Amino acid sequence: MVPIVASPRLLSSMTGFARADGSNPLCSWTWEAKSVNAKGLDVRFRLGTGFDHLQGELRDRIQKQFSRGNISINLQTSWIRQTVFYNVNDHAIARLRVLIPDLSKAFPEATPPTIDGLLALKGVMEINDEQLNENTRACLDPDLIRDFETMLGQLHKNRLAEGAYLAKIIEEYLDQIDALRALAETLAETFPEIIKKRLLGQVRELVDEVPSLTEEKLAQEVALLMLRTDVREELDRIKAHLESARILLDDKCSVGRRLDFLCQEFNREANTLCSKSSHISLTQIGLDLKAKIEQMREQVQNIE
Numbered sequence: 692m693v694p695i696v697a698s699p700r701l702l703s704s705m706t707g708f709a710r711a712d713g714s715n716p717l718c719s720w721t722w723e724a725k726s727v728n729a730k731g732l733d734v735r736f737r738l739g740t741g742f743d744h745l746q747g748e749l750r751d752r753i754q755k756q757f758s759r760g761n762i763s764i765n766l767q768t769s770w771i772r773q774t775v776f777y778n779v780n781d782h783a784i785a786r787l788r789v790l791i792p793d794l795s796k797a798f799p800e801a802t803p804p805t806i807d808g809l810l811a812l813k814g815v816m817e818i819n820d821e822q823l824n825e826n827t828r829a830c831l832d833p834d835l836i837r838d839f840e841t842m843l844g845q846l847h848k849n850r851l852a853e854g855a856y857l858a859k860i861i862e863e864y865l866d867q868i869d870a871l872r873a874l875a876e877t878l879a880e881t882f883p884e885i886i887k888k889r890l891l892g893q894v895r896e897l898v899d900e901v902p903s904l905t906e907e908k909l910a911q912e913v914a915l916l917m918l919r920t921d922v923r924e925e926l927d928r929i930k931a932h933l934e935s936a937r938i939l940l941d942d943k944c945s946v947g948r949r950l951d952f953l954c955q956e957f958n959r960e961a962n963t964l965c966s967k968s969s970h971i972s973l974t975q976i977g978l979d980l981k982a983k984i985e986q987m988r989e990q991v992q993n994i995e
Contacts, residue, residue, distance in 0.1 A: 702940060703995040704853035705729065705760040705947070709846035713838035717830055718770040722842040726850065728993055729761035738766045745832065749839060756847050758945040759995045766835075783815045850995070857990055858940055861950075864987035865936055868957070868980060872929050875964065875976045879922050922967050925960045929980075932957050947994035954988035 711722045734753055736746050753762060791804060810816045936953050939946045961984060965977035 702854035702858040703850045704857055704993050705995050706853055707846050707849040709842045709849060711838045711842035713834055715834050718768050720768045722839055723765045724842055724846045725763045726760045732757060732759055733761045736764045739768060756843055780815055857993055860990050861987060864983055865933055867983050869933050871976050871980050872926055875973060876926050878973050922964050925964045929960050945995050950991045950994055954984055954991055957984045
């Protein structure tokens, strides 16, 4: 099995390709594996006639190394030494044993049938080329499985390499999201007084039209409106999600689903920020956040 080289980030992609060639005195073969994105682990085999008995063991070995991905396994074989097996059709022989005495009575002058003549009759002797019997399997299976493991190791290595590349891209998106969060936080600290003055002015205009509104009631309405436009809670949650995402990037386990869930949570907070924003600058930051989150999620969906 090919040794797996650990990368700084042990994130694994679901996309990859690997190939392994091998041979023995009976035949030569080529293993190929292709892996693409999937919600779970879906394995498909194309092994050719006579090799389906390997599927169970091969599937077990795949499940030990991979937890997600649509993996297609293809085996191509070419026989070096053609092995021919002869099978006698017992049913045909039994019928001949019944027919020969009757034919001998009907044609007494005819030469009695010989073994060679009987075996030459169509259907009596069946020839099966390249048939895998127990002895042939005993010679082939260990070598085939050995090279299959080599290919699996290479596929795992390639998926890790792709995962390390994706980890860098995701880290960049996390940094960009964090920068937008920090900018929104700065704006959110300066907006309250501006918003408060604007709201007071608008509400005072209403007071002139509705004299029954007291100063106390006015202050309560302004405080309620201020609370509805306060986005600091959403920004705090985005900060917490950023920390969780960075921890997951260092996790040695399958983290694709958890990262995808975090992307959904990021998007939820960005939507709330946009809906609560009362200033065009903060709204624009919210829209930029949504764009970055969606771009990051496209990469996350490649992660195992």
